[in-house]
Amino acid sequence: MSDAGGQTTDDDVAVAAASDGLRVLFVDNFDSFTYNLVEYVEEALLASSDHANSDDSEDVRGHTETKVVRNTASIDEIRAFDPDAVIISPGPGHPKNDRDVGVTMDVLRDLSPDVPTLGVCLGLEAAVYAYGGTVGRAPDPIHGKASSIDHDETGVFAGLDQGLRGGRYHSLVATEVPECFEVTATAEHGDEELVMGIRHREHPIECVQFHPESVLTSAGHDIIENFLSTVQ
Template sequence: MLSIIPALLVLEDKSVYKGWSLNEPGLVAMGEIVFNTGMTGYQEVLTDPSYTGQIITFSYPELGNTGINLEDFESSYPHVRGVIVKNLCTIPSNFRATQTLLEYFQKNNIVVIYGIDTRRLIKNLRQAGSMNGYISTDLFKLNDLLSPLKTIPSMQGLNLVQEVTTSFNYSWKGNQYYDWLQKNVKSYQMRRKHYKIIVIDFGVKRNILRRLSNYGCSIIVLSATATVQEILSFKPDGIFLSNGPGDPASVMNGIVTVKNLLSMNIAIPIFGICMGHQILSLALGAKTFKLKFGHHGLNHPAGLVKRTEVTSQNHGFAVDSKTLPPNLIKITHLNLNDFTVAGICHRYQPYFSVQYHPEAGPGPHDAEYLFDHFVKLIRIFKKNLATTIKKL
């Protein structure tokens, strides 16, 4: 029988929210409090490495209706510190479910608080901005509600990539084909034209690896600490810079590595997503800044010049458009909610990146074409290289 116990959510602006928990008593979760506006995909959110160090508030009023399945994990374990939700469903109804969401929380020691007014909380976060906080089921020891907040580090300046990047190099062998993908994805598979992609793992989602694989790429995943020499030793046809958590400006080894790659003027296409977009921009001389409450959801419009995509986004930092070198970089996309930079490309080299998730796990599929664009760039540059060598 489930045991319901009281719980508290405390924020650094001294606001306190009283709720309930089905966790064991005596648990505490600390981190940056952010909110996600998605109506679906909570399993992908929980296992997205980009949420490392954060406590997620779900704006959708009920969580757990579809349970947990074996297919939708974005990594091998959950990365969120805690979960805030209005209502928690303990009896899921979905043919793919293998366990309830509550069982998943308990198995992975994820602290959850429910029964609070999440609309009031999200309004607070939108007005005051994302802030540190904690969830506690250990109420008897909380003589001073604010003292635990002093131990939580600021997200600004925090390098969390080192917590999630792979500790060893590996080849991605997984491959899935989804019916909603474009037909040209299937043609790439049928032609068996495999391109070797090096993925720099800043906290990569599995769905990115699945998409690259679906587009006819063989994939080798390297740590965020990989050197230029190590990357080039694999003779890659393309280089992918993944998503990841924390402050991008603090990931100095990744920035230096990409900067060194760019300085070599090698004709190898580079594609970055989210953290990868920020790392590429920083390597090109731009600066990043922390957003007030970040972009976390599945319905963010992005585009430029009469073209709009509905995109899945998850990031707390953005690239400062004023610091991008206009002689080298073209802005290709803007977030149409706040007009921050959502995509760039190099004017003379095959480098491009976006500040959203075209792999859409979960989310819309408007930006799927970016993977096709990446593969086409690789094919063009390989063909040009072969022609040049032949002429020599």
């Protein structure tokens, strides 16, 4: 993990296997859930590798490097890793504040148009804000509640049941989604429908407001696997 000063240390780099295979980079917005996401990704990649080996075939996911960088890193540091996929973690704060999101905004604007990107919670809010939308207060702050998620059954939701449970930990929501994104998932909150998922219409960017890596989410591993299946 990173040191208390927020500097990237050697412990920020988790290597599943040293090779020139798939490279997955995590932007850590100083959140305790970040390494849960890393664990889910590494489990999915290991399962994919085991399946490929059982079929006596080659799978690039069997040779994977995952790296975690704090949002205090520079976009040049992130480009130097040359990621095949990016996952933007949850975190405290508001995407309008540079101190809360750091390099996240540069990643979304400059790297994500070409590199498959999954945003989680603050990652969704940052994507909305980066592309011209608005983010505001949720009707009620939610910290540790499973809600029924209605979704479009494609992208990260492919093959998943309607009404899956999504673990929610947020006090902000997307209040105006930019036209370049389509809303892919919602949850009812009283008389309102809150945005729980978005997908860019042209770029390989997909985001969820709930936490797939939470034990409260019923299909979290499937969501991660669906995202990884889009990575070439």
